[in-house]
Amino acid sequence: MPHTLIKLKDPTLLLTADPLPVWTEKILNLTSYVIVRRGEQQDRIPVGIRGFQKSQRFGTWIHPDNWLAAVTPQQALQYLPKLSSTRRQLKPFQTLDAITPLLKTYEWGVGGSLAYELVTGIEMARPESDVDVIMTLPKQRITPHEAQHLIAELRTIMGAHADIQMVQGQYGFSLEEYAAQRTAEILVKTNEGPILSQDPWQLMTEMDD
Amino acid sequence: MEKLHFNYKATQPIDHPVHVGVVASGDLEVLLRPTDKDGAELAIVTGSDGFKETWEHVLDRFFDRYPIKANFEINDFGATPGVVNLRLTQAMEALKDEQ
Numbered sequence: 001m002p003h004t005l006i007k008l009k010d011p012t013l014l015l016t017a018d019p020l021p022v023w024t025e026k027i028l029n030l031t032s033y034v035i036v037r038r039g040e041q042q043d044r045i046p047v048g049i050r051g052f053q054k055s056q057r058f059g060t061w062i063h064p065d066n067w068l069a070a071v072t073p074q075q076a077l078q079y080l081p082k083l084s085s086t087r088r089q090l091k092p093f094q095t096l097d098a099i100t101p102l103l104k105t106y107e108w109g110v111g112g113s114l115a116y117e118l119v120t121g122i123e124m125a126r127p128e129s130d131v132d133v134i135m136t137l138p139k140q141r142i143t144p145h146e147a148q149h150l151i152a153e154l155r156t157i158m159g160a161h162a163d164i165q166m167v168q169g170q171y172g173f174s175l176e177e178y179a180a181q182r183t184a185e186i187l188v189k190t191n192e193g194p195i196l197s198q199d200p201w202q203l204m205t206e207m208d209d
Numbered sequence: 210m211e212k213l214h215f216n217y218k219a220t221q222p223i224d225h226p227v228h229v230g231v232v233a234s235g236d237l238e239v240l241l242r243p244t245d246k247d248g249a250e251l252a253i254v255t256g257s258d259g260f261k262e263t264w265e266h267v268l269d270r271f272f273d274r275y276p277i278k279a280n281f282e283i284n285d286f287g288a289t290p291g292v293v294n295l296r297l298t299q300a301m302e303a304l305k306d307e308q
Contacts, residue, residue, distance in 0.1 A: 054210075055258040057287070112234060132234050161232040174231045183229055183303050187236070193291045196299060 001036060002170055003111040003134050005076065005119045006047065007069040008032045008062060015044050015061040023051040024058050031120040033071075034062070038170050038191055050116060052124065071119050073109025073134040079118035087117070092129040098157045099131070102150075107136040111165075130163055135175070137168040141201050147179035168204040173197075211258040215268055219249040219278035229299045232284065236292060239300050240282040249278055255285035263290060271297050277304075 011028040014020070027049060037059060039046035044061040051057070071079075080088075080096070087093065092114055110118070112132035117124040142150070154162035164175035170191040177186050178200065185196035188203065197203045223243050230238035244250065249272065253264060267290050275297075288296070 054256050054287075057257070130234060163233040165233065174233050174236065176233065177231045180231075183299060184306065185299065185302070187230075187292070187295060187299065189235070189292070194289075194295045196295065196302075 001072065002038045002167070002172070003073050003109075003115070003132075004036045005033045005071045005115060006036060006045075006062075006067045007071075008034060009066050009068050013063065013066055015063060018060075020060075021056070021058055023053075023056050024049045027051050027122075030122055032068075033116070033120050034060075035116070038172075038189055040191055050113075050124070071115075073111050073115055074107065074136075076110050076115040076118045083118060087123065087125070090125055091127045092125050092131050095131045095158055099133070099154055102153055102157070103133070103135075106138060109134050131158060133162070133164045134172075135164055135166050137166050137201070137204050139205075141205075142175075144179055144181050147175055151176055151179045166200075166204075168207055171200075171204050171207065173200045173204075211255050211261075213251075213253040213255065213261055213264060215251040215253070215265070217249040217251070217268065217272040217276070219272065219276040221276055222278045223304060227300050227303045229303055230296045233286060235287050235289070237283060237285040237288040237296055239296050241277070241300055241304070242280040242282070244278060244280045246278075246280075249276075249281060251281040251283065253281075253283040253285060255283075255287075257285065257287050264293075266290075267293050267297075275301055277301075 011032045034047040034049050037046040037048045045064055046059065046061050049058045049060065083093065096110060096114060110132060111134045113124040113129045114131060151162050162176060165172045166175050171188055173186050173188045185198050186200045188195050188197045188200045223241060227241040230236060232238055251268065
């Protein structure tokens with residue numbers, strides 16, 4: 001599923017026509033973890049390699065057998081106690097600790113640079129890094145009003161924007177957009193590209209996973 | 210972070226502001242404001258550097274179809290061209306709905 005970190009069996013076996021940027025080699029020498037991207041997964045799994053710079057992102061594919069371990073956003077949280085006390089004092093990790101009690105009734109995890117650092121041990125998070133919350137769509141619908149309340153609570157801890165992505169399989173939408181109700185339709189990211197939906201909750205609840 | 214500026218010839222003025230999208234990874238927000246200028250002005254702030262040509266490509270196609278005369282403010286957080294396109298389309302829907 002998207003946002004899951006997977007450890008490659010053989011990091012040199014990437015299915016790509018484009019030449020690999022030089023920085024990817026450096027990072028793959030440090031870790032063999034890559035991040036699953038959205039997209040069709042029939043014969044190959046779309047993955048992304050991330051570097052230390054924000055502009056260093058490279059999309060490629062792997063053979064469905066070329067992996068040893070997978071860590072979901074939810075499982076990435078279990079690595080928090082292993083983080084050194086110095087790194088744990090970094091602002092985004094503090095934020096992550098602070099929002100945990102608010103989200104205890106939900107199935108959620110963390111993505112982005114925080115998940116990457118937690119799992120690989122590579123110091124990827126920065127003081128200004130975003131906390132990307134990945135939440136499994138709850139069976140019980142959260143009304144836009146309830147979502148507004150949760151977003152407001154999270155904002156007091158996370159700052160101006162609370163980036164909560166509601167996911168089901170490969171589908172995902174922003175809880176902030178759902179709560180704001182500024183437009184009749186909400187953007188839903190899918191394996192076949194983004195779509196607009198009047199009721200993403202309904203759409204994703206009806207999905208077979 | 211990179212700041213990009215574009216100007217396009219445009220003929221269709223708007224009379225109220227529109228705001229679509231969100232500040233979130235892999236997404237963007239698009240703000241349209243009425244303008245007194247002759248054409249469309251775009252100010253894009255993007256977290257992903259080095260995609261000027263990709264933006265140009267997406268915007269050329271957009272203004273071919275919708276010559277919207279407005280001030281565009283776009284804050285991009287690593288959205289794919291597909292997401293950019295759909296957010297721009299959504300802004301057009303929002304304009305239509307409210308007019």
